[in-house]
Each structure stands twice: as structure tokens, then as C-alpha cells.
Amino acid sequence: MLLIECPWCGPRDEIEYRFGGQSHVVRPAKPDEATDDEWAAYLFWRINTKGPHAERWVHEAGCGCWFNVIRDTVNHEIVATYRMGQTPPLQMARGKTS
């Protein structure tokens, strides 16, 4: 089970959180002007990265805050966590867990 560091509460077990899908999915500013394809991209198209993946988590059994996590989808290493609304940091060097 993953150990995720909530930006407010610190490291907690995965079971305290709920996964929220890919981060930085941009909702069209004017949905009425979005084409069906653009709207479909917002609703359904996701990256499915092999490697560091920015995704949303919410600390549902804790502070209730949403935040972002960069998790490597291959080895589950948590590269970084950052608050909602912040821009993703440059990838941190490996060796964070040693």
C-alpha cells in the first residue's frame, strides 16, 4: 500500500485517500464554444503515462483536502506532492526514498 505525503498532514497510508484521476485536466473556459471533440477530450481522453504521472488525490479520511501527486506508474515511487493550484515542480531526483 502506497505511503502518500499529504501536504497538510504528512505521510499517511493510501487507505486514507481517494484517487481522483489525472491532474491538470483543463475544463474548457467556454464549454458552449467547445466542439464535441474538444469536449470529449476533456471528459474522456487521458494520458496513461508509463512513468511519472501527475494525478489528484483527496485526503478523505483526514483533512479532506485535494492535492496533486507525481507517482511513477511503473514502480509506484512518489516523486513529489504539491497543492492544488500549484504548478507541478520539476521532477525530483531519484533516491528520495533512500
Add this chain to the structure above:
Amino acid sequence: MIARWAGHRLATGGLIDRNVVLTFEFNGKTYAGFAGDTLASALLANGVRIVGRSFKYHRPRGIVGAGVEEPNALVQLGTGKETTPNLRATEIFLFDGLVANSVNCWPSVRFDVGIINNFFSRFLPAGFYYKTFMWPTWHLYEWAIRRAAGLGKAPTDPDHTLYEARYDHCDVLVIGGGPAGLTAARAAALKGCRVMLVEQDRQLGGRLLWDETSVDSLPGRAWISGVNNSLADAEASVLTSTTAVGYFDHNSVLLIEQLDQGAEHNRSTFPQQRLRHVRAKRIILAAGALERPLVFAGNDRPGVMLSWAVRQYIGRFAVRPGNQAVVFTNNDDAYCTASAFANAGGKVAAIVDTRATPPSALLEQMALVKIPVFTGSSVVSTGGLRGLRSVSIEDRSGRHLTVKCDLLAISGGFNPTVQLFCQSGGRTEFDSDGALFKPSNSAQAEVSIGAAAGTLGLRQSLLDAHAAGLDAAARCGSRASRQGIFAPFAQGEAPTLQAKWMIGKARGKSFVDFQNDVTVDDIALSVREGFHSIEHLKRYTTLGMAPDQGKISNVNAAAIMSTMTDRGIEQVGTTKYRFPFIPVTFGALAGNIRGDAFRPIRRLPCHDEHIVANGRLEDYSGWLRPAFYPRESESLEEAVRREALCVRKSVGLFDSSSLGKIEIKGPDAAIFLDRVYANTISTLKPGRLRYGLMLNELGVIIDDGVAARLADDHFLVSTTSGGAGRIANWLEEWLQCEWPQLRVVVAPVTTSWAVLALSGPACRAVLNAVGTDVSLAPDDFPHMAYREGLVDGIAARLARVSYSGELTYEISVACSRAPALWRKLLDVGSRYGIQPVGVEACLRLRLEKGYLLVGADTDGTTNPIDVGWGHVLNRRDDFIGRRSLLRPNDRRDNRLELVGLEATDSKVLYNGTQLLSRNSSGRGPSEGYVTSSGYSPSLRRGVALAMLRSGRRRIGESVVALSDGRQVDARVTALTSYDPRGERIND
């Protein structure tokens, strides 16, 4: 002529206590053993040779190993409701009164009719079920094959055993309490780390428990004791009888701790197993290695055992599993077995070494004790009915000779136990010196030591372990002094080995996987069929898929496959290892999250009152609510009709406390609600209510409810009972992630307020009689209005909103005041004919009115237009889901639409009934289905709601309903059957 085979208990030695005699039963016969015995060692001591029958061919099988690697000695432990199937006899410690039986044999293990499979084995190779038993239909053979398949019997009663779970954290977790693990744990503990050491066996020590090795000039057992004391002094946590079964993300490990070893306690009140979730900063894997067999014809005959297992039985249990032995090996280690066997009073008839030139020191040793050694030779077959009596040896010049023996100790080398390492994501590499797979690249903060790392020599293993312990401590930031911590010393170099994966092509079966009866021929068949990948080999032949998960067969299989497909063994590799390392009881994984604790149910504030009123409580979306309040011997339907009519005619009292309540407050509250509802909320005036639909971004209805405006910047929103938590989370997500600039706070208050609803023509009178300072005159308090005040002196929020279609006041008070208010309302209302009304009657009333029930009348595709809310698209501003309603499929002409339905025979239509058009002659396609249905006591006929293709256009037409096997005509109507103009509600 050798003596009749009988296991021999040595007079002295071993870790058993000869003063404590234990009686046990195996296959109906009674035997005796000693404390410290396993079931396997006790059986061997008693001369029991055949302990089971193999899975497919039902060949007689004997004990092969001494621990977790044992493939044959699976037993059914206990009888009746507490029976446990497929436990390894080598891991069950004897207790008085133990009862065990062999699995997979009938009528007995000595005479098993299943042996017929062995004679038909030509027709039962790997994958036979893909090619045979097909005509005329597989189902003809299915019942017989299902009965024959499987191992052991599952218990038929629920498991009443008590299990526990707990969470542990530590700096260093050491998995394996053998010499390497003990060394590493001590080093880390003495450096001040919080250390946890887990050992699968009942005792610490690993091989030191049966090997005559000394460490630091102490006898093995004395050294173990010393280390244990050091660990205790350093407050390390040492757990025996604890197996690490899974290695997960971020150094989390799952352990199963066996608690009641002696079966002394009542299983349902004394926990039998404890599941431990451990998170460690550093993990040291010291799980040792397991010996692998040699592969030759007849290698499964009872009496053929792993060489190191023979040593374990002699050294730890004082059992010599035979009188005359032959040792067959490709490496040095088995020579120790020969010596140990001879020292225990047995005769070693021969050592057969596949190597042409084994180390001369070994040859000299054996010459001294006059044990003949055949170099460059192989055992090519075994002989003996009901157990081993002889072996046939092919020597280096090709001559064959037969040697009588009742024990064949075999060694094909050792496999580091890399399962947990691989689970952690690590990669292995093939070491050609030891012909083994060992850990190479780590994926997590762990290190393997000792035999688990491929270091088979004790001397080096201890040095590595000590260094690893210190290193782990350093990485945990420990700074305790290094003084006085020295690496332990022992002699012992790695045995040299020359790989020999397959022996000859003699007649008889050469088994690779004993537990699933997979032979070399099966691997050859798999190759011929084109299944070259090791993962394909596994699934096609089932090699490695039995409960032992290929612990002693995987590497042999990979090597044989590599030979047959002309690839390097590292190219073939081994299959992916997964949790659990050994079979785990479901109950242990569930822990105490079962029964009532599985999903805690929520109670209403007036719970006790509902019981007093004889309410039948049911689980509605996790809430315990009264479904109905039967009088005398009323059925559900009778009660529902009575309660519903009471609401229509006088007044009913309904507890709607479970419906979600969320307060939305802030300067941007109205803007926010406009975005989350499909209809406009901002135009709502303070003191007024509005019903709203919430959509998701796909335009699908996810919830409905009534929003009350308390002030310009303050709203109170209601949700369905099941939606309370879900919608509050939904609102939070949008605020935090998409619209953080909105100044608004979302506060769930569902459990802060109890809500009691008075509904019916007399409810105004009842409320006035109870006493309130709120004016109930229709002009002062119209329908869909909100007021605050006192009810019976209690601070209350009042809403005039109705789900029944009658005049209704929903009274919200603090939960602690609700029971008294409930009693007062019933008391005061009695002269008006008040009755408590349950959930089922409430749903019947709303059905008569055609009001929406989200989740029943809607599903995961229903949009607001489908239920008659097309006007939401008249809005100019954006809301969640709006854009999706403009997609082609959402604007399609013939979507399912919600309508009313009345059967022409007035009967009640079955819920879910499919609807067809009149000219479809009863066959289809379906044009829709009934979503809600019931008998209307007010209209005295069946009423229903349905989703019907282009339903609203077809109001007045007839359709055919396939109801309960009959074809029923039904007329399409508007949604509201009762009081369609809503005159009663606006009174």
C-alpha cells in the same frame, strides 16, 4: 535383505521433549509423538510412509521436505466445522488430540481408486481438458471431473474463528530468523534502531536448529540464545510463528502471525491468527534458500526425499527416515547428509554424484568411512511397490546396477527464496556458479542477505549480514556507538555444484512439479504446442500453480525449458511471484471487519421510538430506517396501504432524518449553486425552497433534492439519503480543484439535525396543537417556503415541502430533542388519527404523484431532458453537465423518456417489465421498461412509472408489457396519477 521399512526414532538428540508424549490420529489410526515434533516428523518416526496421493495421477506419495517447500504431505486438519484443508504436515506442530487425514484419496491413502488415473495417464497429459471430454458436450463429463478435481475439503460451516489485525512501524524489518537474519537484526538493534525480526518457524535459528555448526565457538543453539538476549535487551520486536506473505509498495509488508499453536483455546474467543501491516524504513530479506530436487524417472516414489530434509529430521527431530540410504546429488552439500545419516546409525549404500570430478576432499572423507561414491553417475529409476526398495544407477561407463535402499536423499542445488524480493519489484539474475536465481536490482529500500541473496556459505553470509544490519541502521539515521559490535564467525563455504537439470530418458515419470503432477514430458508437450514462454508453460501445464506455487519446481522447469528451446536459462526466467507467499486464510485477511462491523450501519435519532412503534427496521443505503409499522399481523403490503391512506386522509408522521443536509455559505454561494444544479438557484428568494437536479459532467442525473435559501449568502441543500456524503464530497472537489476562487464554504450537517415530517390534510392542525410561534396560515407560510422558530419550545427549522403530494411540514430539530418531539407529535396528533409512516408507504405516495426517485427511475444514462426537464437548456449560463446535453446522442430523437403507465386490467405491473410496441407481436425489440411500480391505495389500481422510447409523444397510446410471463396492455400516461394539478399540496 534390508529390514522392513520403519522410521527410526533416535534415542538421544533433537529439539524434541521425550518427556511429553502426544497422541494424534492420522487417517483413522492413532499414533504417538513428542512435543517439538511436527506432524511430518511424528509420522516418519512411526513408519508412516504414504501420506497422500498426487493430484492428477493419484500416485502414492511420501514426505519429501521438512518445511514450507513440502509438496506431498498435504493434510486435512481437524474435522467438522473447524476443518482446514491442505495444510503442510511439515509445518503443523504436534499437539495432543490432533486429528489429520490425507487429501485426494478414496477410500484410503493406501488403497485409492483414483489410481486408475495413473493407468490412463497417456490420455491425461498437460492440457488434456482442452482436447478431450468435448463430445457431445463438455457438460456430460463436467460433473465427474469437478468431483475428481481439487485437493482437500472446504469446511461447510462459517468460520467462527477469531482473528486480529494490527499496524506496526519500525526502522528495520528483518524477514527470516536464521543465522543471517539474527546477525543483521542484532547489528541494527545494537545501533539503536527500532528492529522487528520475524521468523516463520516456532523457533529462531534456521539451519542452526539441525546443523551441527558452531558460531563464535558456541554451539549453534547457544549462539541463538545469546543473540535473542541481545535483541531483547535492545527492545527489538521478535516474532516467531510469523510469516511474511506479501511485500507491497513503499516497504509495506503483510505478516501472518500464528497465535494458538497448541490449540489450547476456544477458537472463537481466543484469536488464532494476527494479520500485521508493517511499514519499515529498511527491510532486510533473510528468508534463506530451498533445496530443489533432481529430475529423473520415478523421483516421486515414497522414500525419495530432499537431502537437507533428511538432515533436518535427524538433527532437529531425532528421526532417521530410513535404514539404508542412497544419496544422489550434483553438489557438495549432500555429502553432509551421508555423514549425518551414518552417524545416526544408518547405512549409506552409495553416493551417486552426477559430477565427473567432485572435490577430492569429499571423496577422501567418504573413503575413510567406506561409503562408495559413484562419480559421473546418475540414478535413472527407482523401484518398489508401496515405497522405495531400490534404485537403478547408471555409472560413468554406462553400466547399470541396482542398489537396495529404503531412502533416496536427493539434491539438485538450492534456490534462494526470492519471492518477496520479486514482489517488491526487484529483478533477479542467474548465477551460474550456484546455478540459481538471486536478487540483483532492488526496487525498494531493501537488501537480501545470506542464502536468500545466493550466499550459501555460512562464513560469508554472517559477514554480509552484519554489514547489512549496520548499513540499514546508518540509513535510518542511527548514531549509536559502534563499539562492541562484531560480526560473528563461523566456518562454512558455499557447496560447489554442477548443474544437471534432467537425467536420461528412462521409463517412468520424471516429475518436475510434484504437487500438480507435472512431468518432463508435459514440458516437452508444451514446447511442441508452441508454448515457449515460461508464463505460458505455467498455465498450459499448471506447473507452479498448486498451493506450493512451484517453490521447488520453478527453477528446474525454467532450466528444462531452456534446454528444450535452446535458450539461456536467464532468457526463460521464472514466472511473476505474487502475494501470498503461502496460502492465507480469508478470515485472517478480513480480521474483525465482518458481520456487523463490515459496514457499520447508521441509526436515526428516533431509533428507539421506531422500535416502540413496532417499526420494521431495514437497511436503506446504510441507514437503519423503519420500512413499515405493522399492526397485529399485517403484511408489508397491508401496512403500506394503511399508512399511505392515513397520509392522504388525516396525517402521518415520517422520520426523514437520513436525507442529506448540506449548508452552503459565502458571498459566492448562489453563483456556486447555479453551477452545480441544472436549474437556476440564484433567483431563489430568502425563505423559499426550490427542487433541483444535479448532473455530472456527462449530463447524467446524479442526485436531486430541495435547496432552501436562508439568507443572501446562506443555503441549506438536501440530498438523497445515499447521496449525503457523496454530494458533499462532490461539491468540495469542484470548489477545491476547479473554482478555488469562489468564496464559499460547504458544511455537511446531516447528522446535526433530526427531521420529522408531518404530512396530510390535518398536519397544520397537529402542528398548531403542539405549539409553534411560526404562523402556519397559507399566506404566511406558502408551499415551498422555509421558516425558523420554535416547535413545542424547541428551536426548529421548518420547511413546507412534500414528497407525498399532501400538505407537509418538515420539522428539523437538534437530534437530542427529536425523540421527545416524536412522542409529543404522536400524542397530540392522536385525536387527528396520526400514524407513524414508514419508508415503503412514503415511496408509494410519491409513486402516485409521479415524483422522481433517482437511482430507481433514473440510471447512469438518464439526463434531465429524459425526465421532462428540457427547460434547463433555456439557461444562458454554464452549469455542470450542460455542454454534454448538447451532444448528438443527448439530443437524439428517440431517447427513453419517463412516463406514467396504467395497465388496462388495473393490475400491478412487475418492476423491470419490458415494454414493446403493439405491433411487435410480442417479440421485441424492447422499447423500454417499468422503473417503479405498486398498488395505489388512493386510486385503487396499479400505478407505474416507466422509461419508454419517445415516451412523452406517446401519452395516450398503448404499449404491451411483458409482465410475469403474460402480455399485458398498458396505456401511456403523464407522470402524475393522483391529484395531477397539485391542488392538495398548495392548500
